[in-house]
Amino acid sequence: MKFTLSWLKHHLDTQATLDEILDALTDLGLEVEGVENPAAKLGAFTIGKVHKAEKHPDADKLRVCIVQTDEGESQIICGAPNAREGITVVVAKPGTYVPGIDTTISVGKIRGIESHGMMCSEREMEMSDEHDGIIELPSGEVGQSFADWLAENRPEKVDPVIEIAITPNRPDALGVEGVARDLAARGLGTLIPREVNPVPAAFAAPLTVTIDEDTLDGCPLFAGRLIRGVKNGPSPQWLQDALRAIGLRPISFLVDVTNFFTYDRNRPLHVFDADKVKGNLRVHRARGGETLVALDDKEYTLQAGQMVISDDEGPESIAGIMGGAATGCTEETVNVFVESAYWDPIQIAYTGRALKINSDARYRFERGVDPAFTPIGLEHAVRMIVDHAGGEASELIVAGAVRDTDRAYRLDTKRVESLVGMEIPDAEQRATLEALGFRLEGDMAHVPSWRPDVQGEADLVEEVARVASLTKLQGVPMSRATPGVPEPVLTPMQRRESMARRTMAALGYNECVTYSFIDQAAAELFGGGGDATKLENPISSEMSHMRPSPLPALLQAAARNQARGFADLALFEVGPAFHGGEPEEQNQVAVGLLVGHTGPRDVHGTRRGVDTFDAKADIEAVLAAIGAPAKVQIRRDAPGWFHPGRSGAICLGPKNVLGVFGEVHPKVLAALDVKGPAVAFTVDLAAIPFPKAKSASRGAMELSDLQAVERDFAFVLDANVEALDVVNAAAGADKALIEEVRVFDEFHGPKAEAQMGEGKKSLAITVRLQPKVKTLTEEEIEAVGKKVIEKVARATGGTLRG
Numbered sequence: 103m104k105f106t107l108s109w110l111k112h113h114l115d116t117q118a119t120l121d122e123i124l125d126a127l128t129d130l131g132l133e134v135e136g137v138e139n140p141a142a143k144l145g146a147f148t149i150g151k152v153h154k155a156e157k158h159p160d161a162d163k164l165r166v167c168i169v170q171t172d173e174g175e176s177q178i179i180c181g182a183p184n185a186r187e188g189i190t191v192v193v194a195k196p197g198t199y200v201p202g203i204d205t206t207i208s209v210g211k212i213r214g215i216e217s218h219g220m221m222c223s224e225r226e227m228e229m230s231d232e233h234d235g236i237i238e239l240p241s242g243e244v245g246q247s248f249a250d251w252l253a254e255n256r257p258e259k260v261d262p263v264i265e266i267a268i269t270p271n272r273p274d275a276l277g278v279e280g281v282a283r284d285l286a287a288r289g290l291g292t293l294i295p296r297e298v299n300p301v302p303a304a305f306a307a308p309l310t311v312t313i314d315e316d317t318l319d320g321c322p323l324f325a326g327r328l329i330r331g332v333k334n335g336p337s338p339q340w341l342q343d344a345l346r347a348i349g350l351r352p353i354s355f356l357v358d359v360t361n362f363f364t365y366d367r368n369r370p371l372h373v374f375d376a377d378k379v380k381g382n383l384r385v386h387r388a389r390g391g392e393t394l395v396a397l398d399d400k401e402y403t404l405q406a407g408q409m410v411i412s413d414d415e416g417p418e419s420i421a422g423i424m425g426g427a428a429t430g431c432t433e434e435t436v437n438v439f440v441e442s443a444y445w446d447p448i449q450i451a452y453t454g455r456a457l458k459i460n461s462d463a464r465y466r467f468e469r470g471v472d473p474a475f476t477p478i479g480l481e482h483a484v485r486m487i488v489d490h491a492g493g494e495a496s497e498l499i500v501a502g503a504v505r506d507t508d509r510a511y512r513l514d515t516k517r518v519e520s521l522v523g524m525e526i527p528d529a530e531q532r533a534t535l536e537a538l539g540f541r542l543e544g545d546m547a548h549v550p551s552w553r554p555d556v557q558g559e560a561d562l563v564e565e566v567a568r569v570a571s572l573t574k575l576q577g578v579p580m581s582r583a584t585p586g587v588p589e590p591v592l593t594p595m596q597r598r599e600s601m602a603r604r605t606m607a608a609l610g611y612n613e614c615v616t617y618s619f620i621d622q623a624a625a626e627l628f629g630g631g632g633d634a635t636k637l638e639n640p641i642s643s644e645m646s647h648m649r650p651s652p653l654p655a656l657l658q659a660a661a662r663n664q665a666r667g668f669a670d671l672a673l674f675e676v677g678p679a680f681h682g683g684e685p686e687e688q689n690q691v692a693v694g695l696l697v698g699h700t701g702p703r704d705v706h707g708t709r710r711g712v713d714t715f716d717a718k719a720d721i722e723a724v725l726a727a728i729g730a731p732a733k734v735q736i737r738r739d740a741p742g743w744f745h746p747g748r749s750g751a752i753c754l755g756p757k758n759v760l761g762v763f764g765e766v767h768p769k770v771l772a773a774l775d776v777k778g779p780a781v782a783f784t785v786d787l788a789a790i791p792f793p794k795a796k797s798a799s800r801g802a803m804e805l806s807d808l809q810a811v812e813r814d815f816a817f818v819l820d821a822n823v824e825a826l827d828v829v830n831a832a833a834g835a836d837k838a839l840i841e842e843v844r845v846f847d848e849f850h851g852p853k854a855e856a857q858m859g860e861g862k863k864s865l866a867i868t869v870r871l872q873p874k875v876k877t878l879t880e881e882e883i884e885a886v887g888k889k890v891i892e893k894v895a896r897a898t899g900g901t902l903r904g
Contacts, residue, residue, distance in 0.1 A: 103275065103276055103365075104263055104347075104365075105348060105365065107262045108258070108344075109366075110281065110285075112278070112294070113278055113279045113283075113293065114294065115294055116290050116291025118291060120262055124137060127266055127284075129573060130285070132266045132267070132268070134266055136264075137263070137264055138262065138263040138265075140259060140261070141260040143199075144248055144249040145249050146194070146197075146199070147194055147222065147248040148171060148245055149190060149245065149248055150171045150191050150244060150245075151191070152170075152185065152186065154168040154187055158179065158215065159213075159215075161212075163181050164179055165181075166179055167180050169193060169219070170244050171244065171245065172244060172245025176195070177215075177216060178193070178217050178219045178220065180236065182223065182235045184236060185221065185236060190242050191221045191236055191239070192221065192237045194220040194221075194222055200227070202225050207220050221237075223236050241255070261343075263347050263348065274553055276365075276465075277365065277368030277369070278367075279296070279367050280552065283538060283539065286537060287534055287569050288571075293537075296482075298478065298481045298485055299485060300481045300485065301327075301484050301488050301495040303495060303497035304494035304495060304496065306496065307327070307328050308496075309328065309382045311383045311500075311501045312383075312385070312501055313384075314385065314386040317387055319446065320409050320421075320445060320446040321409060321443055321446070322444060322502045323443060323503060324385055324441070324443040324500070324502055325441075325480050325498065325499065325501075326439055326441045326442065326480065326498075327439075327495050327497070327499065329438050329439075329484065329495045330437045331492060332356070332436060332493040334354050334432070336352070337352050337490075338355075341362060342358070345362070355490060355491055356431040356438060356487065357373070357431060363479060364463065364466065365462075367482070368471055369442065369472070369475055369479035369482075370467060371440060371442050372419060372425045372440075373439070374431075375430060375437070375438060376438055378428060379413045379418065379429055383411055384412050384413075385443075385501070386410065387407050387408065388406060388408045388409075388410050388417070391403065392404045394417045396425065397424055397425050397426070397427055398459075402420065404417065408420075408453045421453075423459050423464045424459055424461050440483055442477065442479050442480035442483070443476065450467040471552075472551050472552035473504055474551035475552065476504065477500070480498075507554070508549075509548070510543070510546040511549070511556075511559045512559055513532070513545050513559075517559075517563070518531055518562070518563050518567075522563065522566070524570070524576070526570050531566045534565065534566050534569045535566065537569075538550070538565060539552065540565075595787065598729070599690060599787060602692040602724055602727070602728055602785065602787065603674075605723060605728075606674040606724060609723060610672050611673060612671075612672060613674055613675065614652075614655070614675045615675065615677075616656070616675060616677075618678060619648060620644075620645065620658075621643065622636075624658070625647040625650055627770050627773055627774075628649075628741075628743050629650050629741065629743070630647060630650030632647075634681075634683045635648040635682065651691065652679065652693045653695065654774065655675070656673045656674075656695040657771075657776050657780070658774060660695060660776050664776065669697075669698045669699075670698035670699050670700075670701075671695070671697040672695070672697075673694070673695045674692065674694040678690055689786060689788050690786075690787045690788060691786055691787060692787060693782065693784045694717070694782060695781075695782045696716055696717060696780065696781050696782070698711070698712065698780075711779040713748075714745075714749065714763065714781055717763040717764060717765075718750070718783075720763075724785055725760060725761065728785075728787065729790065730790045734752050734760065735752070735754070735830065736752055736753070739751055740763075740764050744766060745765040749764020749765060754789075759789060760785065760786060761783060762783065763783035764783075765779065766782055808873045808875075809873075810871060811883055813868070813869050814867070815890060815891065816866040816903040817864070817865050817866075817867075817898070817900035818864055818901050818903045819899070819900040820900075821850060821861050821862060822861075823863075823865075823900065825848070827897055827898050828897075828898055828900070829843045832867055832890045839871045839878075840870070840871060840890075841871065842869075843867055843868070843870070844867060844868045844870075845865060847865070848863065849863060849865075850864070858903075865900075869886075869890055
């Protein structure tokens, strides 16, 4: 949307500067996309007076002029035929850029005589194409800025052109009057009312207009007046200048009038040459197949259902989009029919897109024009035509009626302040809406007909807010619900999930995000697949059940990667596992999967297949990171999808299982087409006790300054005794002093049985004692050693090896 500053001031009485207007437009939501200010490029040109002009001694067509400027007298060589003594001229001093010749003036010699500047023509200053001679000004003081002189005497030459972006919800701003209304509401001036004095009817119209019944939804109103005896020709200079400034080419007065009201009041019009209209006009829907040559000299084939204006012989205009060439106005036109109609935006958009026609009329009608202004806009146009082109007008011809757009919404001033976030007095809110054209009755605001975008109370808030300016908002810290340090945003479980993810990623695992649905066969391998977790409306047959664990999905992902040549994988997922159909029958788990080998092949032979102890090390790292107790029990009762002899469960007591780890059962790998070895672990994030004491910081690290003592013990045990039983028994000998128990050797097999007896083995452990109060004496160390031997013997039946 383009308009000039003087055009804006035709509707807005203001003393605001151009910069103030530009800032206000953008702040109001009418973003300024560009400004063409002719005065800016003319700012360096000044007015001078020629005191003396003599013929150049070496050139017949050149004159040596002595010009009085604000810097004194300057000698300027000029070749213009009108350069003479006594005229007032426009001077470009050395250092001035002249846009018309794309040159910066400098001191130079012309045929041996120095020239200190230039006297300019209009074309050299890009004011017009005039270049027969230099500019002769009828007035002006020496040294005066030429831009200032133009602003006083020929303001159209320095009229800034403003271009704004129009959002689809602001069709009223497609008219200069609508832009002026917004600025007046902001307080940058007063809106100038433009009342119309209708032209009295001089005769009855000889033609009629009808709207077909099935077209009333697309054209509820069609109005027009016939004008006889007009004299078409060039438009007044002010109208030509206004149209040229916004990029439109003046054609003839009758055509320019329609373009003017399209931009001035967002009221597209059309003028028919009445002598070329055969019979009466009818607004109807096309049957399909009719052709029409439009004003752009292109032929269009109408589709069935598209709205068209026809006379008795056929289509004359594509309704609301473009008129026909056959009834277009020319310089010979003397009788015209001026049309002003309201067209449904959606139907105009469909037709315009189907025919691929882009016109100013379509652009405005498909966004919405003011239906109530339809007959008023017609009267404005008729008055302008009669005043400038003469003629007499018929009575008003109307088909249909103005569409009722009256609607009202409640203005809750307190609610407005709450939503906007700043104090706006009640009177100011009401004054804002009234300045924008709303009619207030109590607390009900009636929406003006030119604002189709206002559809509720929230839109009233927006109008008040944008006029009040959201740039005035001041940041205010939100009040705290409770005094002191605020509660953390993340819940303890969310922090635990995040830490599990970070830890597994740091261990080299790649995170997967899989569906919570799997097929029944895979679910049954992991203890699921029952009716409680069956979906009533699955996405596909492969997603029929809620997963009992993320592990089957990870194994399926591993199989797909192996099929594509990626054999060594480390995958993990943190997500829900489902054991029933109720919300409480699901839990958050962290699952890790290792498949293949520990690394690439190398000459040192360090590559090996992953094993149970890789999974055990990783699950212990995850448990430690999320705050699990350091002292736990490891039992053999892992689920059936793990290898029975190469797996374990990490527990706190017999019932609280924190996690399981081990080698995936070969039957499971075969069923899911995974090539082993494959080990995995699962951590139940909810099973780990949360700390009872809440603290914003970590507890102090406890370090002892006393030297630790280690003692080694070797026990003769039955071959079926588990090492864990020995470790747990030894650790329980003195929980205060014993910090760690480790297995460092195992002697079993035929040689061991030959020395220790059939069915026996030897297990060696290291017990680390860490005193905290005082250094241990030899007697105290021996006493702890005896307790270790007694505990192990009682728990396992083992004896100290001699």
